[in-house]
Amino acid sequence: xxxxxxxxxxxxxxxxxxxxxxxxxxxxxxxxxxxxxxxxxxxxxxxxxxxxxxxxxxxxxxxxxxxxxxxxxxxxxxxxxxxxxxxxxxxxxxxxxxxxxxxxxxxxxxxxxxxxxxxxxxxxxxxxxxxxxxxxxxxxxxxxxxxxxxxxxxxxxxxxxxxxxxxxxxxxxxxxxxxxxxxxxxxxxxxxxxxxxxxxxxxxxxxxxxxxxxxxxxxxxxxxxxxxxxxxxxxxxxxxxxxxxxxxxxxxxxxxxxxxxxxxxxxxxxxxxxxxxxxxxxxxxxxxxxxxxxxxxxxxxxxxxxxxxxxxxxxxxxxxxxxxxxxxxxxxxxxxxxxxxxxxxxxxxxxxxxxxxxxxxxxxxxxxxxxxxxxxxxxxxxxxxxxxxxxxxxxxxxxxxxxxxxx
Amino acid sequence: xxxxxxxxxxxxxxxxxxxxxxxxxxxxxxxxxxxxxxxxxxxxxxxxxxxxxxxxxxxxxxxxxxxxxxxxxxxxxxxxxxxxxxxxxxxxxxxxxxxxxxxxxxxxxxxxxxxxxxxxxxxxxxxxxxxxxxxxxxxxxxxxxxxxxxxxxxxxxxxxxxxxxxxxxxxxxxxxxxxxxxxxxxxxxxxxxxxxxxxxxxxxxxxxxxxxxxxxxxxxxxxxxxxxxxxxxxxxxxxxxxxxxxxxxxxx
Numbered sequence: 001x002x003x004x005x006x007x008x009x010x011x012x013x014x015x016x017x018x019x020x021x022x023x024x025x026x027x028x029x030x031x032x033x034x035x036x037x038x039x040x041x042x043x044x045x046x047x048x049x050x051x052x053x054x055x056x057x058x059x060x061x062x063x064x065x066x067x068x069x070x071x072x073x074x075x076x077x078x079x080x081x082x083x084x085x086x087x088x089x090x091x092x093x094x095x096x097x098x099x100x101x102x103x104x105x106x107x108x109x110x111x112x113x114x115x116x117x118x119x120x121x122x123x124x125x126x127x128x129x130x131x132x133x134x135x136x137x138x139x140x141x142x143x144x145x146x147x148x149x150x151x152x153x154x155x156x157x158x159x160x161x162x163x164x165x166x167x168x169x170x171x172x173x174x175x176x177x178x179x180x181x182x183x184x185x186x187x188x189x190x191x192x193x194x195x196x197x198x199x200x201x202x203x204x205x206x207x208x209x210x211x212x213x214x215x216x217x218x219x220x221x222x223x224x225x226x227x228x229x230x231x232x233x234x235x236x237x238x239x240x241x242x243x244x245x246x247x248x249x250x251x252x253x254x255x256x257x258x259x260x261x262x263x264x265x266x267x268x269x270x271x272x273x274x275x276x277x278x279x280x281x282x283x284x285x286x287x288x289x290x291x292x293x294x295x296x297x298x299x300x301x302x303x304x305x306x307x308x309x310x311x312x313x314x315x316x317x318x319x320x321x322x323x324x325x326x327x328x329x330x331x332x333x334x335x336x337x338x339x340x341x342x343x344x345x346x347x348x349x350x351x352x353x354x355x356x357x358x359x360x361x362x363x364x365x366x367x368x369x370x371x372x373x374x375x376x377x378x379x380x381x382x383x384x385x386x387x388x389x390x391x392x393x394x395x396x397x398x399x400x401x402x403x404x405x406x407x
Numbered sequence: 408x409x410x411x412x413x414x415x416x417x418x419x420x421x422x423x424x425x426x427x428x429x430x431x432x433x434x435x436x437x438x439x440x441x442x443x444x445x446x447x448x449x450x451x452x453x454x455x456x457x458x459x460x461x462x463x464x465x466x467x468x469x470x471x472x473x474x475x476x477x478x479x480x481x482x483x484x485x486x487x488x489x490x491x492x493x494x495x496x497x498x499x500x501x502x503x504x505x506x507x508x509x510x511x512x513x514x515x516x517x518x519x520x521x522x523x524x525x526x527x528x529x530x531x532x533x534x535x536x537x538x539x540x541x542x543x544x545x546x547x548x549x550x551x552x553x554x555x556x557x558x559x560x561x562x563x564x565x566x567x568x569x570x571x572x573x574x575x576x577x578x579x580x581x582x583x584x585x586x587x588x589x590x591x592x593x594x595x596x597x598x599x600x601x602x603x604x605x606x607x608x609x610x611x612x613x614x615x616x617x618x619x620x621x622x623x624x625x626x627x628x629x630x631x632x633x634x635x636x637x638x639x640x641x642x643x644x645x646x647x648x649x650x651x652x653x654x655x656x657x658x659x
Contacts, residue, residue, distance in 0.1 A: 072462075166508045173463050174525015176489055180508040211488055 003310065007317035014290075021286040022326045025385055028279035029330025030337075032272050033377040037338040039268045040368035041345075043261050045361050047226065049190060050257055051250040053127050056095060056220030057229055058236070059253055060085070063244050065217060066252070071100050071172045074215040075245065084239045085221065090228035093125035095220040098206050102169025102177060104149075104199055108158040113149075113199045115167065117206025126220055129187050129200055136161045136185025143204040146184040150195040154186050161185065167199070171210035179209040190357050276384055284388040287319060291392045298396055299404030312397040319393070323385040327378040335374060341367040434545035434561050438578065440585040442540050445616060447641035449474045454636045458526045461629035467524060472643075476538060478650040482658050489524075494533065495655040501530055504655045511652060520572075527601070527622045527632040531572070542569035543576065553588045554606065556581040573600075584608075584615050599625055612639040 011018050051057055062075040077096060085094055098117035103110055116127075120139040124130055130138045134151050147165050149157075159165065163183050171177035181201065189195055207213055223232055229249050236247045251258040291298075298311060345366035348356055353363035450473050457466040467489065473479040483492040491506040501514040519530045543563035551560050558579040565571035574597050579589040590603040601624045605617030620634040648654070 166510060168505070168508070168510075168512070170525060173460070173465055174458060174522070175465075176492060176505070176524065178505045178508045178510075 003313050003317060007314050007321060010314065011318055011321055017286070017290055018322065021283070021290065021322050022329065024279065024282040024286060025323055025326025025381060026330040026333065028275065028282075028384075029327050029378050029381045030334045032275050032279075032381065033330065033334040033374050034337060034367075035268065035272060035275070036373045036377060037334070037367045037369070038341075038365060039265065040370060040373055041342070041366045042361070043264070044226070044368055045364070045366055046257065046261065047250070049361050050254065052222065053189070054191070054194075055250060055253050056126055057223045057226065057250050058091075058221040058233055059248050060219040060221070060236070060240070061217065061246050061248070063246050066246060066248060069099075069217065071098075071170075071210055071212055071215075071217065074098065074172065074212055074217045076214050077216050077219075081219070081240075081243075081245070085219065085236070087239075088221075088232055088235055090223045090225070090232045091221050092224045093122065093222045095119065095122045095126045095222070096203065096216045097123075097218050097220060098203065098210065098212060098215065099217045100169065100171075100177075100210060102167050102199075104153075104157065105166045105168065106157045106159045106163055109156060111153060111156050112197065113153065113167075114197050115169070115199050115201060115206060115209070117201050117203045117209075119203045125222055127189075132187045132189055134186045134188040136183070138185065139200075139202045142202045143208075144184075144202050145179075145181050145205060146202070147181040148185045148187055148200040149183055150198040151186040151188045152192070152195040153197060153199070154183065156196065159183060165199070167209060169210075172212035172215065175211035177210050179205070181205070190362065276380070279381060280384045280388045283385045284391070287389045288392045290318075291315065291396045295396075295399065295404045298399050299401045302399060302401040303405070308397045312393055315393045315396055316389070319386065319389040323382050326385070327382045330381070331374045331378050334377075335369070338367040338369050338374075341365070342369045434547040434559075435540070437547070437559055437580050437585065438543075438545050438561060438563070439540045441578070441580045441587050442538070444585050444614065445587070446473075449643050449645050450612075450639060450641050451643050451645070452636060452639040454634050454639075456524075456526060457633040457635070458524075459629075459631040459633065472645060472649065474645055474647065474650065478647060480650055480655060480658065481533070483524075493655045493658060495650060495652065496533070497650055501533070502652055502655065504652075506656075511656070527624050527627075527630060532622075537565075537569055537571045539563065539576070539578070542566055542571055548577075550582075551579060553579050553581075556583075556586075556588060558582060558588060586615075586617055588617065601625060611636065612641050614641065 060081070062073045065073040082094070085091060096119050100115050102113060102115050104113040105111075118127075118129070120142055129148060133148070136148070139146060139148070147167075149165070154160075157165070161183055165181050165183050167177070167179045167181065169177040179201075187195075187198070187200070189198075201209065207215060221232075223229060233247055233249045240247060301311060302308070345364040348363040348365060356363045450471075452471045453469070454471070455466050455468045457464060465486075467483060468485040469481055469483050471479060471481045477496075477498050479496045481494040483489045491504075493504040495502040495504070501519075503512045503514060504510075505512065514530055521530060522528070523530050523533050543565050546562045546564075547559055548562045549560045551558055558581045561578050561580060563576040563578060565573060565575070572594075573592050574595040575593045577591040577593070578587055580587055586605060586608065587603075588605045591599055592601045592603070594600050601622060604621045604623065605619065606621070607617060607619040608615060609618050611618055616636075616639075618636040620636075622632040622634075624630050
């Protein structure tokens, strides 16, 4: 206890020195936390805008659909499956779909399109055609003979709202798939590819078109938070084991997105490592100074019989207290900043905005407020501080008292 | 001596080439008769096509009319979903009538090699632009016995300008009835690609013919398409007008 008292008093004996040391730690924690927070925020944005809109965080397919996405690899929807999925606490929405490719034609033009058969209510939880509707109206029922198309597709087909759209393709088990629908509206997404080739049909209409009654190609699930991904996938795999389904999380559904994030994260980590180096040597400098100017004092302590271990202990405690204060203050400072930009994202404009859209991201910079970002940065900086303090502390406890008092 | 020797050689050559021409004519003649047997000047048929896959199978019922090499019309009668869909061949063009979207589609050349209605037949097979009689050179390469029938084995090499995708075709034709019981299709590398087999030989429409034809692609395990002829009439009274786009839409 005496040691603790001594360390505490030593710290406040020279306020300026303490404040400088603490500040360097605070700045380090603050900078690294904010850097990570913007990065993770971008990834969340990316995920939210691709996974959260297009694929869902988890998908259930017939075995083999991921490698060979054809209608022949579709599955029949059953109550058993639905109940198993709903019983997962983290699953926030269940979105059934039947997807395939076909040729869409008007009297003037034909284009290859991606047909997406959607449940008109459930789909609001995912790609949300209602919110992204540009012109016209949304579907009224799941068996309506109508189509909603991407805005650029409408232009390419030389068509207008209300025109007929003919769809020709191949359905389940090689059946002919032909249908005639009126174009009811257009949708506009950030993703240009979708605008050029997407045709929404109500679920039952699409199932009839493909001669695939009650069949789905995928069941997309959204979850309450991205952190629930792995446990939920595992739980579903458990519950559906022995069935003919495959359960895939978004990293498996969209490996390219996962890789893009990994690459970006890697480059971010390099920047942070540089930051850590700077912080480390800063801390080393201040701690070295802190100890160097107290050589005389240590010499006296040693001469009157203080064990070397005790000196090392006192110094270590001082450093730990300083680091704790610094990291704590750093977190305290960075959280409100990150929080503010999480609630009020920075709007990007110009070139940055168009670059973001290329990655299917909404053009804004939203900070992430995942708690682990802050705790991780604090812990990392804390450890770095301790590592860089080892040398000066060892040096101080090995002092030769006579030399120290002479200097 | 020298004179005599030359004469003998000449005679031998003469006889030998003679034999070859006789043989070739023979092979061509066999193929021609087999072709006639199945074709006739005109015909009307009812048949079912079964598409067999490793995990599923489905069947489609059809009616077909043909006139010579140039005209044929196929109407789908079942399943209900495809009922009324029709395919018309005029010369080397195929038209497809799709009643539920009220459209007639002319098949582009690019689609000719694609699967027809999801089966193992391609659109090309449907409208056979080539004739096994006139587009190939035929050689009799031996005899064999197929499911109890004595048969000729005839190798057919396409003529240089013929509209044929195969490297060669080997056909087994029965000796007594000139029935094509088995036809092997090889690609340009002489790899066997698919086999067509005839069986269930019955008297139907006044002729004895195989009423079941199986198309077996060898590169796809468990894939097969089977045609069952339920009814067939040859040399019916039918004119070219029957094979019009307008008639394709209303034929029953």
